[in-house]
Amino acid sequence: MKGFIIDLSVLPEEGQAFSGEISESVFDLPSNDAKAVGPLRYDLFVQRFESELLLTGSLSAPFEFTCVRTLHPFTQTIFVENAAISLEIENSSQIDATEALREEVLIQFPADPRCDDADEPHECEIDPRYLAVDKPSDDDVKTRPRDEGDDRWSALDALKNTDPER
Template identity: 70%
Template sequence: MKKKLLLIDLATLPDEGQPLSGELPAEIFDLPEDDDAKAVGPLEFDLHVQRFGSELLLTGRISAPFEFTCVRTIHPFIQTIEVDPAAISMEITEGEEIDATEAVREEILINLPADPRCENADEPQECEIDPRYLAVDKPAGDTVETRPRAEGDDRWAALDALKNTDSDR
């Protein structure tokens, strides 16, 4: 199967530019299987393409839906990453065709959230941390075990020793 690309034919591109709409398959994102973000739909684009000397400018809107895991609730959710307005500049090199696939792909990927939360989902959810997992103010009858600290953890002892020597002066 031939990979679908966003190819722009410079020979037929009018001086005033032209609109370009369509979609690219989710496979173009090529994210690792264990990545926190998973593309669940195509990258859609509605762009105006215009040449300015040795530069190709793509302006308009691009979007793609992704599945994330909420950093607060640990629940999966779908969020469409939309870049509107998008402005992508590409240098024109030798050749009659420019492949803008990678540039459009990267524009979506750099806009993925660092800490995805389900309150930002396409269908927002209540994004509250389950109080059973909070270390502070845990209810007495809680059944969730607190992870024990390592025996003989003396990482703070060195700092405590410095504090004690400063107070002796």
């Protein structure tokens, strides 16, 4: 995996612009999470200030999310327009900024991804068959709330109030 490594020995004092991309494998997300479907693209200006390296510019990467309303997958590109990343310079001639760029994109993930925010928006409507609490047994929905014989909640039902004041 190619990362974003800055060679401080050749970095001009006035700074330098960098553009490129890093493979989507940099995100290394769990299988049940969002999935990177393209590279992390960066367009950054890098400047050194004494013991600090400042990276400013933009980042973007496309991801496949699952809509919280429809449960359908969709693609949304995460954009970080005004990224400002500060890295401390230690005693090395090179700085690997890959992880900092990765984190800057990941913190922009939507808390509740919805397909109407996709790159190509879809209608984000909940199927009304899933809104009813008590489902008739003849519907075509495979899993109904609290099917007959479902005892997953019996442990909670068996709890007794342990507060002596009540």
